[in-house]
Amino acid sequence: MSQDSLTGDELVRVLATLGSPHRVRVLAALSQGRAYVSQLARDLGISRALLQVHLKKLERAGLVTAHLELSDDGKALKFYEIAPFSLHLTPAAMAAAAASLTDDALKGPE
Template identity: 80%
Template sequence: MSKGEWELTGDRLVEVLATLASPHRLRVLAALTGGRTYVSQLARDLGISRALLQVHLKKLEKAGLVTAQLELSEDGKALKFYEATAFSLHLTPDVVAAAVTTLSTAGDGDAVPKGTS
């Protein structure tokens, strides 16, 4: 598996798609395609609070779509830099069908179809 490629299990597909289902997270990811930046600058660029941005960055990081690195500025101030992770996601019906075979049932939340319980 090359850099930026994931093992696309059903659970991984659900996690990535759920993470990308937020307009805020899409904007954050798009902003990071221009290069790495620190939280305060990114919040200013996007016109959202740092607190809200942190929530979205944590979800993007958990899903493996961004990475973070803490660095010290010249004046000794700690800055957390984020950057987009290189990835490629190509969805086809066959890819989805293969991923579905690996779905776990934990947290599914779907009701058991009538007559199957």
């Protein structure tokens, strides 16, 4: 993902998602490599439930991807990794994004 391919609505969603220090910490941890939920929760010192909330928001914004793998003992582990993205915000990029905003984005989060 790059800001060139984002609509205004998508850019607003990505920027709102990045507005949380927890989600920035999750991305920083995943920049070191993929991780499964329990491992990531331990590394970050937050509960798995709270981490799941943040991971779902990051996934909806297209910043992380997830997939299930079976461990050697048969447990299903959900691994997360960063999706490739690049954001370079300029006045021109913001103007282009603003031109494509829909009424839904202008209403704000529900």
